[in-house]
Amino acid sequence: GKRIGVLTSGGDAPGMNAAVRAIVRVAISRGCEAYAIFEGYEGLVQGGKMIRKFGWADVRGYLAIGGTLIGTARCKSFRERSGRLDAACNLVKNGIDALIVCGGDGSLTGADILRKEWPGLIEELIQNGKLTVEEADPYKHLTIVGLVGSIDNDMPSTDVTIGAVTSLHRICEAVDSISSTASSHSRAFVIEVMGRRCGWLALMAAISTGADFVFIPERPPSENWEAEMCDVIKRHRQLGKRRTIVIVAEGAIDRNLNPIKPDYIKELLIKKPLELDTRVTTLGHTQRGGRPCAYDRNLATIQGVEAVNAVLESTPDTPSPMIGVNENKITSEPLLRAVELTHQVAEAISKQDFRRAMELRDPEFAD
Numbered sequence: 194g195k196r197i198g199v200l201t202s203g204g205d206a207p208g209m210n211a212a213v214r215a216i217v218r219v220a221i222s223r224g225c226e227a228y229a230i231f232e233g234y235e236g237l238v239q240g241g242k243m244i245r246k247f248g249w250a251d252v253r254g255y256l257a258i259g260g261t262l263i264g265t266a267r268c269k270s271f272r273e274r275s276g277r278l279d280a281a282c283n284l285v286k287n288g289i290d291a292l293i294v295c296g297g298d299g300s301l302t303g304a305d306i307l308r309k310e311w312p313g314l315i316e317e318l319i320q321n322g323k324l325t326v327e328e329a330d331p332y333k334h335l336t337i338v339g340l341v342g343s344i345d346n347d348m349p350s351t352d353v354t355i356g357a358v359t360s361l362h363r364i365c366e367a368v369d370s371i372s373s374t375a376s377s378h379s380r381a382f383v384i385e386v387m388g389r390r391c392g393w394l395a396l397m398a399a400i401s402t403g404a405d406f407v408f409i410p411e412r413p414p415s416e417n418w419e420a421e422m423c424d425v426i427k428r429h430r431q432l433g434k435r436r437t438i439v440i441v442a443e444g445a446i447d448r449n450l451n452p453i454k455p456d457y458i459k460e461l462l463i464k465k466p467l468e469l470d471t472r473v474t475t476l477g478h479t480q481r482g483g484r485p486c487a488y489d490r491n492l493a494t495i496q497g498v499e500a501v502n503a504v505l506e507s508t509p510d511t512p513s514p515m516i517g518v519n520e521n522k523i524t525s526e527p528l529l530r531a532v533e534l535t536h537q538v539a540e541a542i543s544k545q546d547f548r549r550a551m552e553l554r555d556p557e558f559a560d
C-alpha cells in the first residue's frame with residue numbers, strides 16, 4: 194500500500210478537518226498508511242515530530258470541528274528551493290510516496306512546483322549525500338493531489354471550495370444581527386467581508402441578506418458610483434426601509450483599480466443628501482467559520498475519498514490532479530491547469546480586464 198501524507202496549508206477553512214479525517218480513514222481501509230504533516234509546508238520542511246503516522250482513532254471527532262486540527266502556517270522556506278529540498282528529503286525519509294495538499298491557490302501553486310521539481314530534488318539529495326541511491330530509488334515519482342480548502346471560493350475550475358459555504362453562513366448570521374439593530378435605530382451599516390481578490394462571499398452574502406448595495410472586485414462600479422449608490426439608498430429609504438446595509442468585499446476596487454474602502458462609503462452616507470447615522474463593521478475572523486456546516490462536511494468527505502482514489506489510480510504519467518466539484522459532480526483535473534488559471538485571473542484583474550477574469554473563473558459566463 195501507498196504511504197499517503199496529508200497537510201492543510203494557507204488560511205484555515207472549516208471542513209479541512211473533515212477532509213483529513215476522510216483521507217486518513219479511506220487510506221487505512223484501502224490498505225495504505227496515512228501520515229499527518231503538521232503546520233502545512235512548515236512540517237514538511239522541518240520533518241521530525243511534525244510528521245506523524247495517523248490511525249483510525251486519531252481523527253475521531255474531526256467532522257464537527259472548525260479550523261484545522263493538524264495546523265496550518267504560511268511557510269516562507271517552502272517558497273525557496275532549499276526549503277523544498279528539505280521537504281523532499283523528509284518525505285523520502287518517512288517513506289511517503291503520495292501527498293495530498295488541502296489549501297488555497299498559493300498552497301496548490303507550491304504543490305505544483307514540488308511536483309515539477311521532484312526528480313531534480315531527489316537527484317540533488319543523492320548528489321549531496323543526504324540520500325543514498327537505494328533509499329531514493331522507490332521515490333522517483335511523487336504523487337500529489339490537491340484539494341481546495343479556502344473560505345474565499347477563489348479557485349477557478351471548481352464551483353465551491355471547502356469552507357466557503359460555512360463562511361457565508363457566518364456572514365449572513367452577522368449581517369442579520371446587524372440588521373436588527375440597524376432597523377431599530379434606523380441606521381446604515383457598511384460591512385466589510387473577506388474574500389481576498391474574490392467577490393463570491395460578498396455577492397452571495399448581499400443576495401442572501403437583501404443588502405442595498407455591494408462592491409466586489411470582479412465588477413467595479415460605474416464611474417459615477419457614489420451618486421448612484423446614494424440614489425439607490427435614498428429610494429429604498431423612501432420606500433420605508435429603516436435599515437441600510439452596504440457590503441464591501443475586502444478586495445473591492447473602482448474602475449481605476451483603487452480600493453473602495455468602507456470608511457469612504459461611510460463618509461458618503463453621513464453627508465447630504467442621505468445624512469444617515471452610519472457605522473462600519475469589519476466582520477474579521479469570525480467569518481473564518483468555527484463549526485463547519487453540513488455542506489462543507491459532506492463536500493470535504495466526498496472530496497477526501499476522491500483524493501485517495503486519485504492517489505491509488507495515479508501513474509507516473511498522469512498529471513497531478515486537483516479535486517473539484519462542478520455542477521454537483523466531483524471532478525478531477527490537472528492541478529497544473531487549475532493553478533495556471535488562478536494566475537491568469539490575477540493578471541486579468543491587474544490589467545483591468547474584469548470580464549476576462551469572470552470568464553476564467555466561470556467559462557459559462559462567456560456564453
Ligand code: ATP
Nearest residue numbers: 203204234267268271272296297298299300303343
Ligand atoms: P488562502 O487562499 O486561504 O490564503 P493559500 O493557500 O492561497 O490560502 P498562501 O499563503 O498563498 O495561502 O500559501 C500558503 C503556503 O503555500 C505559503 O505559505 C507557502 O509555503 C506555499 N506557497 C505559496 N505560494 C508558493 C509558491 N509560489 N511557491 C512555493 N510555495 C508557495
